[in-house]
Amino acid sequence: MSATSTPPMNLFRRKKEHRRGITYTMLLCGPAGTGKSSFANNLLETNIFPHKYQYAETGANISSNPDVKVVAPTKVVSFNSKNGIPSYISEFDPMRASLEPGITITSTSLELGGNKDQGKQETNEDDTVFFNLIMTHGVGENLDDTLCFEEVTSYLEQQFDIVLAEETRIKRNPRFEDTRVHVALYFIEPTGHGLREIDVELMKSISKYTNVLPIISRADSFTKEELIQFRKGIMLDLEKFNVPIFKFEVDPEDDDLESIEENQALASLQPFAIITSDTKNSEGKYVREYPWGVISIDDSKISDLKVLKNVLFGSHLQEFKDTTQNLLYENYRSEKLSSVANTEEIGPSSTKRQSNAPSLSNFASLINTGQFNSSQTLANNLRPDTPRNQVSERFNENEYEGNREHDSTTNEQEMSPVRQMGQEIKQENENLIRSIKSESSPKFMNSPDLPERTKLRNISETVPYVLRHERILARQQKLEELEAQSAKELQKRIQELEKKAHELKLRERLINQNKINDSSSSINSL
Numbered sequence: 001m002s003a004t005s006t007p008p009m010n011l012f013r014r015k016k017e018h019r020r021g022i023t024y025t026m027l028l029c030g031p032a033g034t035g036k037s038s039f040a041n042n043l044l045e046t047n048i049f050p051h052k053y054q055y056a057e058t059g060a061n062i063s064s065n066p067d068v069k070v071v072a073p074t075k076v077v078s079f080n081s082k083n084g085i086p087s088y089i090s091e092f093d094p095m096r097a098s099l100e101p102g103i104t105i106t107s108t109s110l111e112l113g114g115n116k117d118q119g120k121q122e123t124n125e126d127d128t129v130f131f132n133l134i135m136t137h138g139v140g141e142n143l144d145d146t147l148c149f150e151e152v153t154s155y156l157e158q159q160f161d162i163v164l165a166e167e168t169r170i171k172r173n174p175r176f177e178d179t180r181v182h183v184a185l186y187f188i189e190p191t192g193h194g195l196r197e198i199d200v201e202l203m204k205s206i207s208k209y210t211n212v213l214p215i216i217s218r219a220d221s222f223t224k225e226e227l228i229q230f231r232k233g234i235m236l237d238l239e240k241f242n243v244p245i246f247k248f249e250v251d252p253e254d255d256d257l258e259s260i261e262e263n264q265a266l267a268s269l270q271p272f273a274i275i276t277s278d279t280k281n282s283e284g285k286y287v288r289e290y291p292w293g294v295i296s297i298d299d300s301k302i303s304d305l306k307v308l309k310n311v312l313f314g315s316h317l318q319e320f321k322d323t324t325q326n327l328l329y330e331n332y333r334s335e336k337l338s339s340v341a342n343t344e345e346i347g348p349s350s351t352k353r354q355s356n357a358p359s360l361s362n363f364a365s366l367i368n369t370g371q372f373n374s375s376q377t378l379a380n381n382l383r384p385d386t387p388r389n390q391v392s393e394r395f396n397e398n399e400y401e402g403n404r405e406h407d408s409t410t411n412e413q414e415m416s417p418v419r420q421m422g423q424e425i426k427q428e429n430e431n432l433i434r435s436i437k438s439e440s441s442p443k444f445m446n447s448p449d450l451p452e453r454t455k456l457r458n459i460s461e462t463v464p465y466v467l468r469h470e471r472i473l474a475r476q477q478k479l480e481e482l483e484a485q486s487a488k489e490l491q492k493r494i495q496e497l498e499k500k501a502h503e504l505k506l507r508e509r510l511i512n513q514n515k516i517n518d519s520s521s522s523i524n525s526l
């Protein structure tokens, strides 16, 4: 090769920030006790995920498989509970056992493959899978599970928003991590009676953001015939209620014979029925031990676990990722951006979003005119004491400062943790808006002739801020709701205690009265 044809040296220099490998995110969702933790451990051939209330006994988040490295231990990424505490991290307390747990979503970051420290052969960095495992806790344990649907769906939507915000930045973050969920396994309880309302609702709501695979858990509950009937029942229900699950479809024009056969076989197995277990036999294989015998969970005649593992980490990994990016995310993106453009046409009477705070809807004016409706709309919703939806009230900068001072004088020690969190978020909001205002004000000067390129630039610079701000507002609203709920429950407890104290007083008075009566009658008898 001649000197002139040698490519520049910097072409070979790999940017340090770019980690190589595949990023892959999976959600395990479904009612409590359906075997999600057991499945996660079996999938990774490890013991990272404890069962409920098992934290003290296991070395949680310490992998027993050298090929699985815990990069970030399990953490709560989102939760919604009426008492303001994620049930996942609270230990069992009989006093609180009657309270609904709400829902907690956790995330665990793992690195799969390529552990060179274990004296293994050199592995190809490109094959490393940066695996995020998201799990739901508490589904199906509440009187009203609507909050579960909302929490899971909004978590999934947020991950799309984060990518959308990143895409619209002029300067991309080289360390940006894509946290969109590529596949969700929905665990169906082995009732034998088809789907329940919660299954239909939850699968439907998450299917807009991820590929959903329904899974029959604890398949050892069925006889061969019962399992065939249950499978049929589930497929009928999925069709009847239009639940858009991931289908193993074949395209005779594009697919080769092998893929066609493989997909046809997988389609006939849906929904996969799996058996999972914590127990290993002397050969290190996972088994389930019953009074009548022992079965291997990898036995394809009785469990689809092996096939499912192959689908998730082999044959369909890339397809899940592609469908998420090219279909689900693209649909979401175009829907979101066109809703921005349409909001202006619908007009201010639209009831969808009452807030006039910086929002994607306010971008309608930005897209159409290159400027916000008014710089005041940015501040309208920011006064800490402004009730939501009272957007017509005019923002008064001095009053705002005054209120803020008043707020800061509140005795912090008296604040509940929820309230403190709320205050922190409010503070974050204020800082964010100040930065939006300072960054945007010179660009959004009343200039109707703003050139198209400048308009686009304005949009791309501001969309990330607005998406972030929308998320903060949503979190703030959630905290306020939680706080109100906690106050209500506290009030109820106080009333109950007062009632009990009153009853005790009455009883004491009655006992005293009886004593007096007894002593007077004994005196009389003397």
Ligand SMILES: Nc1nc2c(ncn2[C@@H]2O[C@H](COP(=O)(O)OP(=O)(O)OP(=O)(O)O)[C@@H](O)[C@H]2O)c(=O)[nH]1
Residues within 6 Å of the ligand: 031, 032, 033, 034, 035, 036, 037, 038, 039, 050, 051, 052, 136, 137, 138, 217, 218, 219, 220, 221, 274, 275, 276, 277, 278
């Ligand atoms: N019979 C049977 N039991 C199973 C199977 N898989 C798990 N279990 C048991 O079911 C119980 C619940 O399993 P987990 O894996 O903790 O279920 P989970 O969905 O993570 O439960 P939550 O953390 O409450 O949401 C445990 O006692 C498991 O040992 C299975 O395939 N068959």
